[in-house]
Amino acid sequence: MIETSDVEYFPTAIVGAGCAGLTLAHELINSKDFPCILLDPQKFRPEHAFSFWDDGHPHLTLARSLARKTWSKWEIRTFEETIQKSSSHFVYSTVSSSNYENYLFKKIIENRGKILNARATDLYNTETCIRLETSSRNVVFANRVFDSRPPTPTNKTIFQHFLGWEITTNKSVSMKPSLHLWISGCLKKMDFILCMCCHIPKHAPLLNQQFIQIRCLIQNGMKTKSPNT
Numbered sequence: 001m002i003e004t005s006d007v008e009y010f011p012t013a014i015v016g017a018g019c020a021g022l023t024l025a026h027e028l029i030n031s032k033d034f035p036c037i038l039l040d041p042q043k044f045r046p047e048h049a050f051s052f053w054d055d056g057h058p059h060l061t062l063a064r065s066l067a068r069k070t071w072s073k074w075e076i077r078t079f080e081e082t083i084q085k086s087s088s089h090f091v092y093s094t095v096s097s098s099n100y101e102n103y104l105f106k107k108i109i110e111n112r113g114k115i116l117n118a119r120a121t122d123l124y125n126t127e128t129c130i131r132l133e134t135s136s137r138n139v140v141f142a143n144r145v146f147d148s149r150p151p152t153p154t155n156k157t158i159f160q161h162f163l164g165w166e167i168t169t170n171k172s173v174s175m176k177p178s179l180h181l182w183i184s185g186c187l188k189k190m191d192f193i194l195c196m197c198c199h200i201p202k203h204a205p206l207l208n209q210q211f212i213q214i215r216c217l218i219q220n221g222m223k224t225k226s227p228n229t
Helices: 019-028 058-065 097-112
Strands: 006-015 034-040 050-054 069-071 073-077 082-086 093-094 115-116 120-125 128-132 136-149 179-185 190-194 210-217
Touching: 006 019, 019 034, 019 097, 034 136, 050 058, 050 097, 058 093, 093 097, 097 115
Parallel strands: 006 034, 006 136, 034 115, 073 179
Antiparallel strands: 050 093, 069 093, 073 082, 120 128, 128 136, 179 190, 190 210
């Protein structure tokens, strides 16, 4: 055990203060398991989009209220055909990661929660609770500990790589208010491109085109039809 510089007790400790950890902490506010402490060594996170299909579930109320844009129409395009769909009860939405996380940070701190910029280094079960040691030499005692970090990758893990652009124009640009998905396949990889277009009339009209390309390896035994290019 380390020599400590500070000891604190919380009903709940959460390892990782990303989307999952912050959302869990926010859900615990006003419960007997709050206040809680979140441990995460990362202070800065690059901006990205949290996008989701919204079916009206109550658990999506917060994300829905912070959505930058929603789409009730979408097209799926392949080399052979284009399929158009629409729904007023099942829409696609996108949220700014910084807006979402900053909102949760503020609510957690306002309700006596804490975020510690440190790694969890050791965990021990005591007779009455759980002892967490950290890289900052702080010690946290908690009744419950949640690990919100992603699982350790294996040689069978498939990764998704996202790349996006947001484009601002000086003049208004007219585009269909729908979500476009282009899907193509070949033997060794699969490409998927998503284009989200919206026109927001402000002082400088905005064209928001976000292209997300996902490449993932396909198992050797799978066969796909190569596109005609």
